[in-house]
Amino acid sequence: MKYLDEYRNADVARRVIREIERIQTRPWVIMEVCGGQTHSIVKHGIDRLLPDGIELVHGPGCPVCVTPLETIDKAHAIAAKPDVIFCSFGDMLRVPGSNGDLFKLKSEGADIRVVYSPLDCLKIARANPEKQIVFFAIGFETTAPANAMLVARAKHEQAKNVSVLVSHSLVPPSITYILQSPQNRVQAFLGPGHVCTIMGYREYEPIAERYKVPIVVTGFEPLDLLEGTLKVVRQLEGGCTVVENQYSRVLGRDGNTAARKLVNSVFEVADRKWRGVGWIPKSGYKLRWEYRDHDAERIFAVKEIDTKEPAICISGQILKGIKKPHDCPAFGTICTPLTPLGATMVSAEGACAAYYAYGRHLDKQKADAARVQIGGAA
Amino acid sequence: MCLAIPGKVLEEFEQRGMRMAKVKFGGIVREASLDYVPEAKVGDYVLVHVGFAISTVDAVEAARTYELLEQMDQLTELEAPVVEEIAARKPS
Numbered sequence: 001m002k003y004l005d006e007y008r009n010a011d012v013a014r015r016v017i018r019e020i021e022r023i024q025t026r027p028w029v030i031m032e033v034c035g036g037q038t039h040s041i042v043k044h045g046i047d048r049l050l051p052d053g054i055e056l057v058h059g060p061g062c063p064v065c066v067t068p069l070e071t072i073d074k075a076h077a078i079a080a081k082p083d084v085i086f087c088s089f090g091d092m093l094r095v096p097g098s099n100g101d102l103f104k105l106k107s108e109g110a111d112i113r114v115v116y117s118p119l120d121c122l123k124i125a126r127a128n129p130e131k132q133i134v135f136f137a138i139g140f141e142t143t144a145p146a147n148a149m150l151v152a153r154a155k156h157e158q159a160k161n162v163s164v165l166v167s168h169s170l171v172p173p174s175i176t177y178i179l180q181s182p183q184n185r186v187q188a189f190l191g192p193g194h195v196c197t198i199m200g201y202r203e204y205e206p207i208a209e210r211y212k213v214p215i216v217v218t219g220f221e222p223l224d225l226l227e228g229t230l231k232v233v234r235q236l237e238g239g240c241t242v243v244e245n246q247y248s249r250v251l252g253r254d255g256n257t258a259a260r261k262l263v264n265s266v267f268e269v270a271d272r273k274w275r276g277v278g279w280i281p282k283s284g285y286k287l288r289w290e291y292r293d294h295d296a297e298r299i300f301a302v303k304e305i306d307t308k309e310p311a312i313c314i315s316g317q318i319l320k321g322i323k324k325p326h327d328c329p330a331f332g333t334i335c336t337p338l339t340p341l342g343a344t345m346v347s348a349e350g351a352c353a354a355y356y357a358y359g360r361h362l363d364k365q366k367a368d369a370a371r372v373q374i375g376g377a378a
Numbered sequence: 379m380c381l382a383i384p385g386k387v388l389e390e391f392e393q394r395g396m397r398m399a400k401v402k403f404g405g406i407v408r409e410a411s412l413d414y415v416p417e418a419k420v421g422d423y424v425l426v427h428v429g430f431a432i433s434t435v436d437a438v439e440a441a442r443t444y445e446l447l448e449q450m451d452q453l454t455e456l457e458a459p460v461v462e463e464i465a466a467r468k469p470s
Contacts (some may be wrong), residue, residue, distance in 0.1 A: 001404045003384040003423055003435055006444055015450040036380045048405045063379045089428070091379065117429025120412065142380040145414055157394075192379040197425065197433045220381075223447060247441035250425055250433045259414040259432060349379060 005248070007221030008044075017049055020233055027053035028236050029185045030229060031178070031321045032194035033171060034140075035062030035349030036220050042354040045221045050229065057185065057321035058354075060174045061192055064091050064276040064347035065140045066319070069307040072097035075165055077302045078134050079110050085128060087121050088136040092116040095346045097260040097306050109197045118150035125154075125162045134296045137164040142194040142209035144168060145259035145287060147326045148266035151287065151294050163296040166287055169197050169272060171201050178320050179211045186321045188232045190225065193218035193247040198263070200255030212241045219247040266291055276315035276343035313342030318351050325355040332361025382427035384435050385410075387420050401426055 038058045039325055041047050047056040065129040076097050079086035086102070093114065111131075115121060118135055125133040137147040147164065154162035163277040171192055178186060191204060196217045196332055208215045214235035218228030233243065238315040245251065265288070272284030287295045296302075309315075312330045317323040325331045325344070335341040337353050346351035348357060355361065383399040392398065393432040401424060410424070415431045418424050424431035426438065 001384070002386070003440060012444075012447050012450070016417055016447060019450050034380055061380070073402045089379070116408075117411075121427055138379075142382065142432070145432065146430045147429070149411070149413070153396075192380065194425075194427065194432070223444075227443070227447060247445075249436045249443060256414055256432055258416060262414075275416055295461070347379070 004221060007219070008222040009223065010330075013049070013222055013226055016223065016230055017051070019377060020226070020230050021051045022055065023053060023230075023237055024051055024233055025237060027055065028187055028233060029055045029321070030188045030190060030232055031057045031059045031175075031186040032190040032218070032225070033059040033061045033175060034195065035059075035065065035347070036148050036194070037192070037225060038062070038351055039224055039349050039354045040220050042223065042351075042358050042360070044225075045358075046222060046229075048226050052161040054229065054233065055322065058228075058318065058344075059189075059321065060178070060274065060277065060319040061140060061195070062344075062347050063143070063167070063169055063341040063351040064095060065350040066169055066276065067092070067095070067138055068273045068275045069097060069166070069309065070273070070305050071167045072304040073099070073307060074297065075102065075136055076105060077305075078165060078296055078300050079105055079112050080172060080249065081300070083130075083134075084134055085111045085113060085124060086130045086134050086136070087113050087115045089138070091347050091349075092136055092138060096340065098305070104333035109208045114321065118146050119153070121150055121162055122153055122157065122159060125159050129161065131161060132299075133162045134300075135162070135164045136167070138167045140169055140171060140195050141190070141199045141263075142192075142197065143268065145198060145256070146202065148263045151291050152262060154294050155291060160293065162335060163268075163294045163299050164287070165296040166267075166285065167272075168267065168285035169274065170269070170283050170285070172207060174274065174277075176211075177277070177280050178206060179207070179213065181320055181322070182321070183322050186213070188214040188236055189216070190228045190232065191215045191243070193217055193224070194255045196245075196247070196255060197251045198256050198259050199251050200251065201243050201245060204251060208243050213358045214241050214244070216244045216246050217251070219250065220232060259337075270351070274319070276313070276319050277308070278316075305373050308339045315342035315344040315352070318344045325352040325360070326363075328352070332365065336361075381428070382425045382432060384423050385416055387424055389420060389423050399424075399431070401431070417455075419470050448469075
């Protein structure tokens with residue numbers, strides 16, 4: 001496919017890797033922010049192709065992963081109601097809440113539907129005027145224009161039976177939070193290409209300047225990720241800390257102003273809780289007051305549910321780049337994509353799930369087995 | 379989740395006041411809203427996320443980026459002495 005295949009060319013990839021080897025003089029820790037980038041990196045083995053000393057750590061940019069358990073429990077409470085058709089992107093259905101996942105609820109008879117686009121909810125609402133249509137509006141900035149359009153259209157069309165359960169997260173406050181951690185190891189970022197397609201990258205400039213970290217807005221194909229890494233290493237080696245744009249075929253400094261305008265008219269910035277991490281100030285969106293009639297939390301009055309994560313799970317440290325999946329004793333043993341214990345295993349874009357999907361838990365088992373053998377021999 | 383895929387705009391149409399398009403991704407054709415890409419026209423490549431085109435792919439920029447990457451080795455050859463110098467500093 002055009003604009004995909006050429007960015008997967010192995011020969012060109014080898015050239016970029018050689019160039020990184022050529023300019024690198026010391027070790028660097030680089031975080032890719034977006035879960036889609038994490039998935040692509042692990043799928044194509046990019047982290048293993050890079051020279052020794054260039055370490056990629058995996059960021060918090062997977063909206064499914066960071067949706068708090070409480071919000072999933074709220075989704076359950078709403079979806080279980082008999083007059084509700086609960087609509088969601090597919091990847092949210094498998095995430096377990098305190099009482100199992102939405103698929104289980106569906107198997108018990110709840111009307112839960114996977115949609116391709118938030119706009120599909122309007123079609124479902126027109127076909128089912130006697131039902132309440134609730135959309136699980138999750139996502140980062142990339143998805144906000146689509147979710148905002150659903151709410152704006154619902155109000156415009158006076159579709160009173162359409163509402164949204166909002167769980168929106170924002171990237172800049174989360175990377176600032178990572179940089180402020182006393183345990184921070186991250187020295188540079190591969191910025192989230194599709195988030196910046198909407199938002200542009202002006203808001204990353206003060207972060208790069210204040211925390212002295214290069215940020216290179218990067219795409220998702222292997223060559224994008226390698227070129228982004230090359231640009232980051234060039235800056236790190238040269239003592240530079242600015243925002244650069246690797247993904248110039250898709251975005252500019254200002255992003256998509258038309259999309260942002262609608263997002264800002266429907267949503268306002270609010271504090272939010274991130275699964276595995278906790279509360280981060282001004283790191284999410286909530287609906288503006290003008291759209292309260294489409295706010296599912298208000299309509300269904302779902303109360304705050306207090307839930308606890310398993311103590312063994314280290315997903316919070318993985319999301320901050322402090323640890324990696326292999327550092328967790330539960331990874332690939334009691335915690336798998338079928339029985340996830342925490343944020344980074346619940347979605348295919350979480351670091352633990354990506355490592356598992358591409359067989360990296362087997363490396364851990366081999367290493368553990370080797371350690372046991374060595375221990376036994378001594 | 380933030381997956382967005384480039385596809386070619388085949389035709390435009392209007393649906394309930396929204397500017398929509400049929401967009402071709404490899405062998406699959408799906409509908410997408412063009413409301414956020416007022417500049418997009420038939421024949422352009424747009425980046426589509428959950429049923430919305432969020433950007434028009436800039437063909438000139440795409441070619442420029444790719445050519446720069448393709449030429450990387452040649453540039454390296456031009457700087458051959460620098461390569462040796464840095465290589466000598468690395469522990470073998």
